[in-house]
Amino acid sequence: MKKKKRWPRDEVLYNKIQETEFIHFFEFVRCISLLMPKKMRNNIICLLIWHKFPSLSARRARSLLLFLQRFKIININIPCFKTLCNYRAEPLMQGVLGNLIEESSKPLKEVEHDFATDSTGIRTKLFSTWYSLRIKKKILKRDHMTSSPH
Numbered sequence: 001m002k003k004k005k006r007w008p009r010d011e012v013l014y015n016k017i018q019e020t021e022f023i024h025f026f027e028f029v030r031c032i033s034l035l036m037p038k039k040m041r042n043n044i045i046c047l048l049i050w051h052k053f054p055s056l057s058a059r060r061a062r063s064l065l066l067f068l069q070r071f072k073i074i075n076i077n078i079p080c081f082k083t084l085c086n087y088r089a090e091p092l093m094q095g096v097l098g099n100l101i102e103e104s105s106k107p108l109k110e111v112e113h114d115f116a117t118d119s120t121g122i123r124t125k126l127f128s129t130w131y132s133l134r135i136k137k138k139i140l141k142r143d144h145m146t147s148s149p150h
Contacts, residue, residue, distance in 0.1 A: 025052060026073055028104040033076070042076040043087050044096065049074070050084065051097040058085045 033045055049068070050061040058081040068074045079087075087093055 025104055026068075029074065032100065043079060043083070044100075045074065045076050046078055046084055047087055047093060047097055048100050050088065051101060058082075058088075 029045055029048060032048075033041055036044060046061075046065055049065060050056060053061065053064065056064060062078060062081045062084060065074070065078045069076070069078060
C-alpha cells in the first residue's frame, strides 16, 4: 500500500499553537469583556465559553463556568442553566457567538497554512466513545482508547 503524502508542517509552531489555544482564548474573552456593554456581558461571555465546548450539557457548561470563576479565570456572574439555555436557543445569539469565535481565531490566520487538518489524521476528537467500543467500531490509530479482542 502506498503511503499517503503528508503536507509539510512546522511541528514546533504547531505544538506551540495547540498548547496555548486555551490561554489565548481566555485572553480574548477577558479583552472582549472590557469592550461589551455591561447589560449583556455576563451572558455573552458564558455562552461564548459554552460555544467553545459544544458537547457539554447546560448543567455541565454551568459547572465549567463555575470552575473557571472559582479559579479566577473569569470574573462574571453566571446565570442559571435555564437562562443559558434560553439565550443559546436564540438564533441571533448563534450569529453573534459564531462571529466572536471567528474573531478569536484571526490571530492564527498567519500560521494556519502550517497546521490545517490534512491527511495526517489530525481532527477534533482524539478519543473513542464508549458507544464506538460497544458496537466494535473500527478504532483508528490516533484514538487513545482501544479495545482488545477477548
